[in-house]
Amino acid sequence: MLEINDLHAGIGDREILRGITLSVNAGEVHAVMGPNGSGKSTLAQVLAGNPSYQVTSGSISYNGQDLLELDPEVRAQSGIFLAFQYPVEIPGVSNAYFLRSAYNEIRKANGQEEVDPLEFLDLVEEKLKLVDMDQSMLSRSVNQGFSGGEKKRNEIFQMAVLSPRLAILDETDSGLDIDALRIVAGGVNKLRSPENATIVVTHYQRLLNYIVPDFVHVLANGRIVKSGGKELALELEEKGYDWLQPVAGAVA
């Protein structure tokens, strides 16, 4: 589904990703872990097409398409979803309007008919339950006045409604208490399927107790310095990231 090959990217003159190579197949869950500043979030943003980041070399192929050629909205319409580490507040636009616009834009792009507000309400009802949110949130402005946990649940709710093929969760666990973490992880797990893939970007291992990954990759200094199965996450939890730094140095 996703083939990242020797990807270099950064902001302005600052190179953050220094040669990422990663392959993700349908049905898989990949965890990308690493210390602060290792480039985890940059990888997530680049996959979603954030124009603030420049890709300097390398390639990303998504279902046979050159992903780097696609604008962010086209990526979303092709099934890519990024759950933001810091969801954006948009005062004056209701969640319902925002999400239905997104839903309909994606349907339109895929040659499907748009849904009207009532149909949409039916459709989102069960998705709200998935993240334990009340219907009243639909009429509130997007993320405005939401607690940290509510914002993260709203991201997973959006993901549930838009049902992406490739979901990228950027530090979705940061700032969540254990109950919120369970709700968020439960939502993600319900959406797992053999057709979809998930990339979980996280600093901590604890999220992976709930969302069990098939693969774990450790990022340091913009490179994947170690890959393994879910047991690698436990090893990181035990030893921290420090023991990997020399490896990073050696590769450099």
Next chain:
Amino acid sequence: MSTRAPSSVDVYREDFERLRAGPAWLQNLRQQAFARFEVIGFPTTKNEDWHFTSVAPIAERSFVLASGVGSEAREGSDRRESSRRKADSVNAIGARAADVARFGFGEEGWHTMVFLNGVFSEDLSSWPDTAVPVGNLAHAIEAGNPTAEKYLGKIAGFDNHSFTALNTAFIADGAVIEIPTETVVEQPIHLIFISDGDGVSHPRNLIVAGRHSRATVIESYVSLRDGAYFTNAVTEIVVAEGAHLDHYKLQRESSSAFHVGTVQAREARDSQLHSFSFAVGGSLARTNVYTSLDGDAATCTLNGLYLTDGSQHIDNQTSIEHIAPNCPSHEIYKGVLDGRSHGVFNGKVYVHPEAQKTDGKQSNNNLLLSANARVDTKPQLEIFADDVKCTHGATVGRLDEVAMFYLNSRGIGPATARTLLTYAFAADVLATIELEPLRKALEKIVLVRFAGDASEQV
């Protein structure tokens, strides 16, 4: 001291001299005002209050009175006569009930007073509750209503205000609203000033909210067709002790029009004035909202939204005089500027020495949608008391790129995302409008302006 072409003032003088005589106090007031106007002329950009707005396009044009009042020799007189014929279902300027319904947002329950080229039209006006104490100024003057004499020219001074002087010289018609003590007028009172796209009108309104009364007044300035006409309006407001007045001014003139309007209020102890100024029309428009907090614990909220596009120039000036202590004043003005348009905001807050415990908050936020749009913003805070809490701030920015990316990342393309974010910026201040049908109507106008469609709630 003036950029006026002699001919334009000559035309005003001709019309002034033809004005129909009124009672002595009115004649006197008009004459003083016209004399003052002749002395000070139109303001130039050297005048601090007009620094960013040149009124040359108004000063250089010759506008004849749109009502034709007093100018029997001109062709306008026929129009006036027929517009006054009460049985006319279609008056001379061609305004129909359907137009009034459209300008009145289809709110049949509201008290609606319609003025055509500045002249009251009884046919097109309606009040569901006949007990509501509203009438037109021409009638009040004829009938010798003492309120008119008592207040006209007393709240809106003209010594340093050319346009107020000019309006005062031509006082003829407008609305007189007197809310008796402890009376609550449930339905809003909507004054609709409809132009036919030609000439000048000088609507003059007087609102006196009696002690502990409550009312909502809306003023709409609209046009049947586009034209380089000029509306020069003045509204004087008295908010008596404990009274609560919501005042909305909707400047929706046609795109070639000129509009200068002043809303000037005095507030007594414990009174509240909530003003909202919505300005989207005209090629050159200026709205002044001035209030004076004369009595202890009087409060005011002055909010506004201006949207400019093309080559429009829209200027908003506000002034809050904190005379008495313990008065809170809150002000939020927002502007969205596109094309080659120019917006101006100047908000003055004066805290007089006696006005201790003043709590003043003022902000002006502008969104520039094009590289050629421009805004000049000048918050002005002058404090002469020592125990006060006042803040003010102004911002000028472009659409938030992070928010744009957030929307894009959800499949929403740049054009739609831009519309949504622009709408949201404007709707934020509209949310302060308590009168729900009006808020919805304005949201719709804004949405149509940005998206060309307003099929549903955002």
